[in-house]
Amino acid sequence: MAKIIKTAPLENPNFIKPIAITYEVEGHKKLWEAIISHDAVSVLLYNIDRDAFVLVKQFRPPVLNANKKDGYTYELCAGIIDKDLSDKEIAREEVLEECGYDIPLNSISKITSYYTSVGISGALQTLYYAQINDSLMINAGGGLEEENIEVIYLKLKEAKAFMFDESFQKTPGLMLAFYWFFSQNQ
DSSP states (O other), X not given: OOOOOOOOOOXXXXXXXXXXXXXXXXXXXXXXXXXXXXXXXXXXXXXXXXXXXXXEEEEOHHHHHHHOSOOEEEEOEEEEOOSSSOHHHHHHHHIIIIIOBOOOGGGOEEEEEEEXXXXXXXXXXXXEEEEEOGGXXXXXXXXXXXXXXXXXXXXXXXXXXXXXXXXXXXXXXXXHHHHHXXXXXX
């Protein structure tokens, strides 16, 4: 089981930049602590052969630090926008890296974009959808070594109950994606 060894102030960060924002609202000067972070993409994958959503179960140290549970979250396949590629191309790369599916770019469709972590960063997340099948799987996925990702297949018939089962640590983007899917497929 994972455990937190220590926490310390962050020096020379790789992916975020802590900042102080001084602003004025209704004539009052205020200060807000925030971070500059990358925008991101996420992909709801539905495997028609397995009648299941393809999710990732990933270790997240901040979740472990915040709630003292195991730190594993159930999420959509996702990644930060840190390359000179289109958002859709980055989504495709993340699907291959994290879940092992080599999907055609034209099979990925945009659902919507929304802001995440609005109290701390306000990064933009673009949500995509792709219907896949087992013939597109070319490896086991699992992401990069430091990501600690497990590919999970959640049966469609179990997804609605899963959304509100608080014993599973999950992201709001995952729940939004499920809501979208079920609203499209009633």
